[in-house]
Amino acid sequence: MAKKQLPIKEPSDNPEGKNMFGGKGFSWVYFLIIGLLLMQVFYTVMQPKPEEVSLSRFQRETLVNGDVDKIKIINKEVAEVYIKSEKLGQGMYAKIESGTEGPHIKVTIGSLENFEKMIAEAQKNGSDSQRFDLEYQERKDWMSDIMSWVLPFLLIIGIWIFFLNRMRPGGTGGMNPFDFGKSSAKAYKKETGSTTFSDVAGLEEVKVEVREIIDFLKKPERYTTLGAKIPKGVLLVGPPGTGKTLLAKAVAGEAGVPFYSMSGSEFVEMFVGVGASRVRDLFRKAKQSAPSIIFIDEIDAIGRSRGRAASFQSNDEKENTLNQLLTEMDGFEANAGVIVLGATNRSEILDRALLRPGRFDRQIFLDLPTLQERKAIFRVHTKPLKLARNFELETMSQQTPGFSGADIANICNEAALIAARKGKKSVGMQDFNDAIDRIVGGLENKTKIISDEEKKIVAYHEAGHATVSWYLPNADKLLKVSIVPRGKSLGAAWYLPEERSLYSKAQFEDRMCAALGGRVAEEVVFGEVTSGALDDLEKVTKQAYTMVAYYGLSKEIGNISFYDSTGQSENSFTKPFSEETAQRIDREVSKMVETAYKKTKSLLTKHRDELNKLAELLLDKEVVMKKDLELVFDVPEGKDKLVKT
Numbered sequence: 001m002a003k004k005q006l007p008i009k010e011p012s013d014n015p016e017g018k019n020m021f022g023g024k025g026f027s028w029v030y031f032l033i034i035g036l037l038l039m040q041v042f043y044t045v046m047q048p049k050p051e052e053v054s055l056s057r058f059q060r061e062t063l064v065n066g067d068v069d070k071i072k073i074i075n076k077e078v079a080e081v082y083i084k085s086e087k088l089g090q091g092m093y094a095k096i097e098s099g100t101e102g103p104h105i106k107v108t109i110g111s112l113e114n115f116e117k118m119i120a121e122a123q124k125n126g127s128d129s130q131r132f133d134l135e136y137q138e139r140k141d142w143m144s145d146i147m148s149w150v151l152p153f154l155l156i157i158g159i160w161i162f163f164l165n166r167m168r169p170g171g172t173g174g175m176n177p178f179d180f181g182k183s184s185a186k187a188y189k190k191e192t193g194s195t196t197f198s199d200v201a202g203l204e205e206v207k208v209e210v211r212e213i214i215d216f217l218k219k220p221e222r223y224t225t226l227g228a229k230i231p232k233g234v235l236l237v238g239p240p241g242t243g244k245t246l247l248a249k250a251v252a253g254e255a256g257v258p259f260y261s262m263s264g265s266e267f268v269e270m271f272v273g274v275g276a277s278r279v280r281d282l283f284r285k286a287k288q289s290a291p292s293i294i295f296i297d298e299i300d301a302i303g304r305s306r307g308r309a310a311s312f313q314s315n316d317e318k319e320n321t322l323n324q325l326l327t328e329m330d331g332f333e334a335n336a337g338v339i340v341l342g343a344t345n346r347s348e349i350l351d352r353a354l355l356r357p358g359r360f361d362r363q364i365f366l367d368l369p370t371l372q373e374r375k376a377i378f379r380v381h382t383k384p385l386k387l388a389r390n391f392e393l394e395t396m397s398q399q400t401p402g403f404s405g406a407d408i409a410n411i412c413n414e415a416a417l418i419a420a421r422k423g424k425k426s427v428g429m430q431d432f433n434d435a436i437d438r439i440v441g442g443l444e445n446k447t448k449i450i451s452d453e454e455k456k457i458v459a460y461h462e463a464g465h466a467t468v469s470w471y472l473p474n475a476d477k478l479l480k481v482s483i484v485p486r487g488k489s490l491g492a493a494w495y496l497p498e499e500r501s502l503y504s505k506a507q508f509e510d511r512m513c514a515a516l517g518g519r520v521a522e523e524v525v526f527g528e529v530t531s532g533a534l535d536d537l538e539k540v541t542k543q544a545y546t547m548v549a550y551y552g553l554s555k556e557i558g559n560i561s562f563y564d565s566t567g568q569s570e571n572s573f574t575k576p577f578s579e580e581t582a583q584r585i586d587r588e589v590s591k592m593v594e595t596a597y598k599k600t601k602s603l604l605t606k607h608r609d610e611l612n613k614l615a616e617l618l619l620d621k622e623v624v625m626k627k628d629l630e631l632v633f634d635v636p637e638g639k640d641k642l643v644k645t
C-alpha cells in the first residue's frame with residue numbers, strides 16, 4: 001500500500017501559507033471584521049452617557065426649579081441639558097459630582113415645536129437667573145454610518161471567501177482567496193518511508209521505462225550530447241487498479257527531484273479561466289524547481305478530446321484548460337527539465353494533440369497482472385499480515401485471474417478482517433477464499449428468506465451451469481458451486497477462466513452454453529423457466545452481439561467490425577450500419593443463442609442423472625467443492641476440468 005509522503009517546502013512558495021497580512025489563510029478578514037465590531041462597541045461604551053429623563057419630569061423638576069444652564073437640541077430629537085454647577089450633587093442630580101462636564105441629562109423631546117413652547121413659557125414665567133441658552137445642533141454619528149455601510153460589504157466578502165474556499169478541490173479552509181487560480185499540486189520529496197519501486201510488484205518492463213525517466217532528469221547530458229531530446233511526457237495507461245498511481249508515487253519516492261502531483265479534476269472549476277491558470281501555475285512551479293516531475297492523475301478529466309461532448313454540455317472551460325496544457329507541454333516556451341507523467345484508464349478518449357510526439361511521447365501500458373505478477377503482488381500485500389501455515393501463495397495467485405493489483409490488495413485486507421472477526425490468531429487459506437467470495441460475489445445474505453421450492457430451483461439452476469461447463473471442452477474450469485445467497489444472486493458457479501488473449505468461435509460458443517446451462521436445467525427439470533436467468537441472458541446476448549458485430553465471427557455478417565476504438569460513437573445516436581444490416585445482426589444473434597440453447601438442452605438431457613445428483617448434493621451441502629464434483633461427474637480420461645491446487 002502507498003505510504004505517506006510529506007510535502008516539501010519550496011523556496012519560491014509561501015512556506016507556511018502566510019498571506020500578505022502575515023496571518024494564516026483567511027484569518028485576517030475575520031480579524032478585520034471583529035476589530036471593526038470591537039471599535040464600534042468601544043466607541044459607544046466610551047461616550048459619556050447622560051441620564052435619560054422623561055419630558056414631564058424634566059419640566060416638573062428641572063425646568064421649573066431653574067436648574068438649567070444650557071440646552072442643546074440635537075437633530076431636533078434629543079435635548080442635552082447642562083445643569084448649573086451649583087445644583088450638581090444634590091436632589092435629582094445627587095449622583096453627578098459638581099464640576100462634571102455636561103451634558104448632565106438627556107431628554108427625548110418628541111415634538112420640537114411643543115418643546116420650544118414649553119421652554120418659552122418657562123422663560124417668560126421665570127426670573128432672569130432662570131434664563132438660559134437654547135442651541136441647535138445637527139450631529140452625525142460617523143461611526144455607525146460607516147459601520148452600516150462597511151459591515152454588509154465585509155459580510156458579503158466573508159461569505160464569498162468562505163464559499164470560494166469550500167469550492168476549491170479538497171479545500172476546507174486556510175486558503176488565501178488570491179490563490180484560487182493557483183494549482184493545488186502536492187509536492188513530494190524523497191524521504192524514508194516513501195513508496196519505492198520495491199512496493200510495486202511485477203511490472204518489470206514498466207519499471208525499466210520509468211527508471212529511464214528518472215535517469216533523463218538526473219543525467220540529461222548522457223542523452224543530449226548524442227543529440228537526443230528528452231521526452232516531455234509519459235502516459236501510463238491501463239485498467240483501474242493496475243498500479244498507475246502507485247508507480248507514480250514510487251517515481252516520486254525514488255527520483256530525488258521535486259515531484260508535483262495533481263488530479264485532472266482539480267484543474268477544472270466552475271469559473272472560466274481557473275483551469276488554465278492552474279496549469280500555468282503548476283508548470284511555473286515545476287520549471288522553477290527543474291529538474292522536476294509533474295504527475296497528473298486521471299488526465300482524461302481535462303485531456304478529453306476537444307469538441308466531443310460539445311452538443312451536450314458546455315466544455316469551454318475544459319477546452320481552455322486542455323489548450324493551456326498543450327501549450328505548456330509543447331508551446332513556445334522551452335520546458336527544460338520538466339517531465340509530465342499522466343495516468344488514465346482511457347487513452348482512447350484523449351485528445352490526439354495531447355498524444356502526439358513532443359507532448360506525451362511515450363505511452364506505457366499497464367495490463368492486468370499475469371500469474372507471476374499476481375504472485376509478486378500477493379507477496380507485497382501479505383507481508384504485513386500474520387499468515388497461517390496453510391497459506392498457499394501459488395493457489396491464491398492461480399485463483400485470481402483477471403484481478404487487478406488493487407483487487408489483490410483488497411483481498412489481503414479483507415482476509416485479515418475476516419480472520420480478525422473470527423478471533424483467529426493468523427490469516428488462513430479459508431479467510432482468503434472467503435474474502436474472494438465476498439469481493440466477487442458480494443456479502444453473504446444469511447437473512448434472505450427463500451422458500452424450499454425456490455431453493456430447489458436455484459440448486460438445479462446452478463447444477464445446470466456446472467454440468468454444462470463440466471462436459472463442454474472449451475468452457476472454463478469449475479472451482480465450486482454454491483447456493484448460498486450473496487449480494488443480489490441466489491447462487492453461483494465459480495469458474496476459473498483460463499488466462500488467454502485469444503478466443504476462438506468454439507470457445508465463445510461453449511461459454512454461452514455454460515451461461516445458458518441454468519435456464520436450460522430449469523426447463524428440463526421443471527418444464528418451465530423463471531426470471532432467475534437475467535444475468536446469464538444479459539451475458540449471453542452481449543457476447544453474441546460482440547461476436548457478430550465486433551469480432552466478425554458470423555458467416556452471415558462476414559469479416560466486418562463495427563467496433564469503434566476511438567470511443568467516439570459513444571455519444572452518437574446513429575448506428576454505423578444500415579437498418580437492413582441491423583436486422584441481419586439481430587437475426588444472427590438470435591440464431592447463435594438459439595443454437596447454443598439447443599446444444600445445452602441436449603447435453604443436459606443426456607447428463608440428467610449427474611444434474612440431479614449435483615442438485616441434491618447442493619441442497620444438502622449448499623456449497624460443493626471441486627473434490628465432490630469429481631464424485632458426481634465422470635472424469636474423462638486425460639481431461640482436467642478442475643483447478644490443480
Ligand code: ATP
Binds near residue numbers: 002241243245377404
Ligand atoms: P485507477 O486507474 O483506478 O486510478 P491505478 O492504476 O492508479 O487505478 P493504483 O491506485 O495505483 O491504481 O492502485 C491501487 C492499489 O492497488 C495500490 O495502492 C496498491 O495497493 C495496489 N496495487 C496495484 N498494483 C500493484 C502492484 N503492481 N504492486 C503492488 N500493489 C499494487
